[in-house]
Amino acid sequence: MSSMFCYQCQEAAKGTGCTIQGVCGKTSDVANLQDLLLYTLKGISVFAVKGRELGLRNAASEKFIIESMFATITNANFDRDGFIARVREGVALRDQWKTQLSSLEVTIPLSNHDAALWVPGTEVEIDEKAASVGVLSTANEDIRSLRELLTYGLKGMAAYMEHAAVLSYREDNVQAFMERGLAATLNEDLTSEELIALVMECGKFGVDVMALLDRANTSTYGNPEITKVNIGVGTRPGILISGHDLKDMEELLRQTEGTGVDVYTHSEMLPAHYYPAFKKYSHFVGNYGNAWWKQPEEFASFNGPILMTTNCIVPPKDSYKDRLYTTGHTGYPGVMHIPAGVEDKAKDFSAIIEQAKTCPSPTEIETGEIIGGFAHAAVMGVADQVVEAVQTGAIKQFFVMAGCDGRMKSRDYYTDFATALPEDTVILTAGCAKYKYNKLNLGDIGGIPRVLDAGQCNDSYSLVVIALKLKEVFGLDDINDLPISYNIAWYEQKAVIVLLALLYLGVKNIHLGPTLPAFLSPNVANVLIENFGIGGITTVDEDMEKFMAMV
Structure with missing residues (x-):
């Protein structure tokens, strides 16, 4: 018996699946809790789909589905306690839907499915439940494959939806499809042909959500311009920002202005340099390093603090763990987390800025420019x-x-x-x-x-x-x-x-x-x-x- 099973990323062990610990670094209990969170989201979706048919909405459950799907993608979140809390919150949101719909005496497909009924108990009981609802709980290999292909498409869709949502751009049709798709993965009556049709429909909404995010980014920060980006370093202390979230990029630049601290991008944040809105910041120095997997060596040599806004996190080494911060839906045990602002206020990056002031400037690892x-x-x-x-x-x-x-x-x-x-x-x-x-x-x-x-x-x-x-x-x-x-x-x-x-x-x-x-x-x-x-x-x-x- 394996202690987990995950094959959602390209580096799945032996090209078949991770069964003891994720190649990404997640432990078996966290992998199983992510499966349980997905199971819970499917239960919520059973009721959300019926609610939409009746003209009812629940903004809290919609937000929760997007954010929780995002938290389960590869290399985003490794925080066991955070996933247990999400599971409990998800069940509470599911039951809000049940209470709201129960008085209407309507037929709700799949409402007798275990995902719509189970109730979390102790942590031990939650772990036991988590170990039973993973990928391999679907016995038919082809049905399992199509369900997972659809689920992974929905996870990617959720990530892009969340990036757009933080910029106040939303697309209700995409949200509705996500709920319908999640609920469909519980339906034992769907044929392979019907699941293939859902997978292709997921592609259609994938185009829609990428268009939405493109509109959100360009409307907020301007159309990207052909730009030469410095890959060397300056002489002042710096903060390195990685991931994909441009809203965090904007806020970090605003809060570091005039502090004597420079800002550098890493990996997928490199394209921030192409947006006109960010070019006004003279302390936005350049890009440091390469792709996400080189974090252990590049984060160590950067010398200053690092902000992870989204995936991809590599389990940190002690040489820089005390300089690593997560925010948004990322998390790692023992790493400082910067929460969302309260009452629509901006996130407070003062802690990472103050630490940066005490650090030496980055060690130069290359020089020159790249164009994008x-x-x-x-x-x-x-x-x-x-x-x-x-x-x-x-x-x-x-x-x-x-x-x-x-x-x-x-x-x-x-x-x-x-x-x-x-x-x-x-x-x-x-x-x-x-x-x-x-x-x-x-x-x-x-x-x-x-x-x-x-x-x-x-x-x-x-x-x-x-x-x-x-x-x-x-x-x-x-x-x-x-x-x-x-x-x-x-x-x-x-x-x-x-x-x-x-x-x-x-x-x-x-x-x-x-x-x-x-x-x-x-x-x-x-x-x-x-x-x-x-x-x-x-x-x-x-x-x-x-x-x-x-x-």
């Missing part, structure tokens, strides 16, 4: 130049190499692939996968850099907008007729919703690596292969030959 900011508005601004380069043959092919980075040595494939690409090709990227090649000297094509970085993983939406615009410009009927190939690296659940969004838009022949998801059963994988041409990766030489044969 090629979101859809910026690319559309030079569309004529891009189109001309394609028409004259100066650009033969675009390669979408968006997605995630990770620890595995096999991910060096993406560096080697980028290096091996012919000089008349251009890489379109978003997400932390960019760190495999954004510091290579790949040159440009007529002034167009050969690596066009759109931003964070959610900015994959920009790549979709660019592709659809090119389809229109070239007068094509099918997005797959564009000179664009897809060689995408994935790691966690935000990459899953991006993939589902691409499939919904009809994009075919996507290569996904370093390995195909462990949660795809052979039959489900075959459906994706037969209908969409999904494939894995092999060697750089073999794959390059396949890709270039299609040009």
Whole structure:
């Protein structure tokens, strides 16, 4: 008997699933509690779906579902006590719905399911319950695979919904689908075909939520601009901010202004440098380091405090644990947490600022600049130049190499692939996968850099907008007729919703690596292969030959 089972990320142990402790570092009890929290969210959703049909809403449960789904994604939260508290809160919200609906004498599908009925007791009893409701509780391998594919898409969707929500942007239709999707995973009567339809519908709402977040970010902070970002350091103390939350970025810059403390970005926060609203801060120095998995060495050498606004957290080393802070829906035992402001007030970052003042300046680990900011508005601004380069043959092919980075040595494939690409090709990227090649000297094509970085993983939406615009410009009927190939690296659940969004838009022949998801059963994988041409990766030489044969 395994003490846990989790296969939601690309680094699942042995390519099948973590059964003793997560490769990410989460312990078996935390993994099981995350499963129990998801189970509780499904129970809430049973009643929320019926409530919507009757015109009833519960803002607290809607907020709780988004935030709790976000807390369960890979590398976001490792706090056992926090998950137990969330489970209890979730059951209380579920029971509020039950009380509200009970007087109406309506039939509520799935209301007799255990997820809609169970009641938490002692911590020991909660742990016992948590161990019984995980992934493997669904016996049929294909049904399990489709339920998990849908669930992981919903987790990624929740992350993007939360980023938009903190900027006061919401989309009720997306929220409604999330509740409907969660409840559907409890329904034993749904066939594989019906679950596949839900998975594809999840892709549709994935497009919607990424468009929502794009609108939230650009309306609040301006359209990203093509920007050169310093990767060296200054002489003053600094704070390093990592994750994805631009609202936290804004507030930290505002509160550090005039304090003598500089601010640096790390990993997925790099694209903050592209937004006009942040360029007014002279103490916003540059980007320090690389992708999330290099935290142990880079956080140690940074010397100052680090703020984790979202995933991805690597279990911290003692050399910097007392300088690490979490906020939002992240958490780690023994690490300081900065809570949300009360009564709509801003978060208070004074503790991290005061600590920064006592720290030496960062140790320099590299120098120079990297360029980014090629979101859809910026690319559309030079569309004529891009189109001309394609028409004259100066650009033969675009390669979408968006997605995630990770620890595995096999991910060096993406560096080697980028290096091996012919000089008349251009890489379109978003997400932390960019760190495999954004510091290579790949040159440009007529002034167009050969690596066009759109931003964070959610900015994959920009790549979709660019592709659809090119389809229109070239007068094509099918997005797959564009000179664009897809060689995408994935790691966690935000990459899953991006993939589902691409499939919904009809994009075919996507290569996904370093390995195909462990949660795809052979039959489900075959459906994706037969209908969409999904494939894995092999060697750089073999794959390059396949890709270039299609040009």
